[in-house]
Amino acid sequence: MPLIARDALDLSADQRDFIALAQDFALNEIRPRAREVDDAQTESPLDLWTKAAKIGLASFMIPAEYGGGGLTDMVTQLLVQEQLCYGDIGIGNFVTSSGFFADPILELGTEEQKDRWLRPLTTDAPPVTALATTEPDYGSDAAGIQTRAVRDGDHYVLSGQKTWISNAPYAQRFVIFATVDPALRSRGVTAFVVERDTPGLTVGKPMRKMGQRGIVNAELFLDDVRVPVADRLGEEGQGFFGLMRTFDASRILIGASCAGLSRAALDYATDYAKNRRQFGKPIIEHQAVAFRLADMAVRTDTAHLTAVRAAQLFDRGERVTTEAAMAKLVGSENAMANTWGAVQTLGGWGYSQEFLVEKWMRDAKLEEIEEGTSDIQRLIISRALAS
Ligand SMILES: Cc1cc2nc3c(=O)[nH]c(=O)nc-3n(C[C@H](O)[C@H](O)[C@H](O)COP(=O)(O)OP(=O)(O)OC[C@H]3O[C@@H](n4cnc5c(N)ncnc54)[C@H](O)[C@@H]3O)c2cc1C
Structure with a gap:
């Protein structure tokens, strides 16, 4: 594959070097594992996750002030993603999956929250993370979610169910969307960061699926999960x-x-x-x-x-x-x-x-x-x- 097929983009040497690194990883590490990961059905290649993290491919999109690679512009992210998914789209999407967790934190989080949750993503052994909004009865209609967040002093109590959550079997930390009042629809949706070991949070069995098996999906069950108010992203209703x-x-x-x-x-x-x-x-x-x-x-x-x-x-x-x-x-x-x-x-x-x-x-x-x-x-x- 040409590095970039006769592209008119004016790229810096840093961008080109990093895209070449992604291309090398895609061809030499990802592509050779594609069939094996597909056959395994419900196992993400965690060894590739660690290898990718060590050379910066899992955190290049995190701003430098939180320890990331600082290649935050969308054009670079796109070109790297293209290369990784040339190797294998399921594994490629797994390697960059921290971005999906980081985006709502970057969008809504305070400086303290960004530092607390983004910095660990930039280490040599980053936690796997996930974002959970879809529910069994609310997929396309994301404003209608029913998972409740009820304020109780300096905590919220979360109850409900999520489905199809990518990375859920491995994730150590989730961004979870819940509603403070379902009648408010989109204006009630509120985002929280929730630790996997929080009492009341359980992860279902890995779901068997048609393709992209490099990322494994599962349901989440929230049964009176107590989340500190300090772990809410943005204000109520900004989710x-x-x-x-x-x-x-x-x-x-x-x-x-x-x-x-x-x-x-x-x-x-x-x-x-x-x-x-x-x-x-x-x-x-x-x-x-x-x-x-x-x-x-x-x-x-x-x-x-x-x-x-x-x-x-x-x-x-x-x-x-x-x-x-x-x-x-x-x-x-x-x-x-x-x-x-x-x-x-x-x-x-x-x-x-x-x-x-x-x-x-x-x-x-x-x-x-x-x-x-x-x-x-x-x-x-x-x-x-x-x-
Ligand atoms: C492998 C996989 C990974 C996923 N990862 C995540 C994840 O990490 N986090 C997460 O929160 N979710 C995740 N999802 C959920 C995914 O985003 C939803 O499956 C998707 O948004 C569709 O919702 P649904 O499955 O409930 O389908 P439905 O909303 O029930 O839709 C069924 C059909 O009706 C159509 N339809 C619905 N409403 C309309 C309308 N208004 N106009 C026209 N047609 C309509 C749809 O296009 C579709 O054809 C994942 C799903 C899969 C399969």
């Missing part, structure tokens, strides 16, 4: 704003992950098509195959460029909810189409577990679902058109 700001960033990064996966599928299928011969010539010389690869190249670059545009606006401090929704929508649908195209290009071998393309097709599907389905991204984009 939904923090969550939406987190999604503005994370949806751009999903676009980037998908651009990396799309390029992996393109490269794999192109190499195969140059070497596989049918009817006396390489199959890339059959126009149907060549045109499919051309479409895959266009989809890869479209995913990349849509995410870059959103990242550049984000870095200028602009509100990017619509552009981030576009980056996620285009990226995920293009990754689905490209991984399908790779399976098709390999013919019968595309369907075999000897090759990774069947796994990539399963991996891609998640990105059309998590952090807002494609329907929800279309809803966001269409609302912007209607406003």
Whole structure:
């Protein structure tokens, strides 16, 4: 994979060096483990987590004042994410998963809270963390969550259930969204940082799933979990704003992950098509195959460029909810189409577990679902058109 495919971005030497480090880790550490982690079903590669942490890949996005790498701009995050997910999207997303926990803290937290919870993420052995908002009856309708936060002196008492929480089986610390009054909907949503060993918090069994098994999911059960008021992020009712700001960033990064996966599928299928011969010539010389690869190249670059545009606006401090929704929508649908195209290009071998393309097709599907389905991204984009 070229470092950045003929990109017009003007990158500094530091950015290029770090992206090259991510590329090296993706090719030499992540890709060789992709099949084994998929086969394991419900085990994250914790050894890769530690290795990534030691070379700064797990915390480069944390501001330097809290001990992180300080490469906080969204363009760098996007380019690194793309490289890691070229190796394997599930493992790549696991390696950078601290960012999803850190974002609401950066958005809503006090200086003391940022120092308390971000600094540990930058050590050589960082805690695995998670963000929990989805509930069994409230997924797309995130403003409707029912997990209650009831004030009791200098504590809140949290009760409810969360589902599909990425990293939950390993997480030592969670950002949990609850409501101080369900009738207030989004204006009642409030965010808390909760330690795993807090009495009343239990984590369910790892959930078996279609793809992206490098990240393991589970339910959370909250039964009168007492959380100090000092561990609330922002004011009561500010949680939904923090969550939406987190999604503005994370949806751009999903676009980037998908651009990396799309390029992996393109490269794999192109190499195969140059070497596989049918009817006396390489199959890339059959126009149907060549045109499919051309479409895959266009989809890869479209995913990349849509995410870059959103990242550049984000870095200028602009509100990017619509552009981030576009980056996620285009990226995920293009990754689905490209991984399908790779399976098709390999013919019968595309369907075999000897090759990774069947796994990539399963991996891609998640990105059309998590952090807002494609329907929800279309809803966001269409609302912007209607406003
Ligand atoms: C592998 C995985 C990892 C995840 N990780 C996390 C995590 O770390 N933390 C977390 O909090 N959550 C996580 N989630 C949850 C994820 O964000 C939700 O699954 C997602 O938002 C969809 O919610 P739902 O599953 O309840 O589907 P539903 O909301 O029930 O949607 C079902 C269908 O109805 C459609 N639909 C719903 N409302 C509308 C509407 N208004 N207009 C049009 N169509 C609509 C949807 O598009 C979808 O097709 C994860 C999910 C998965 C599968």
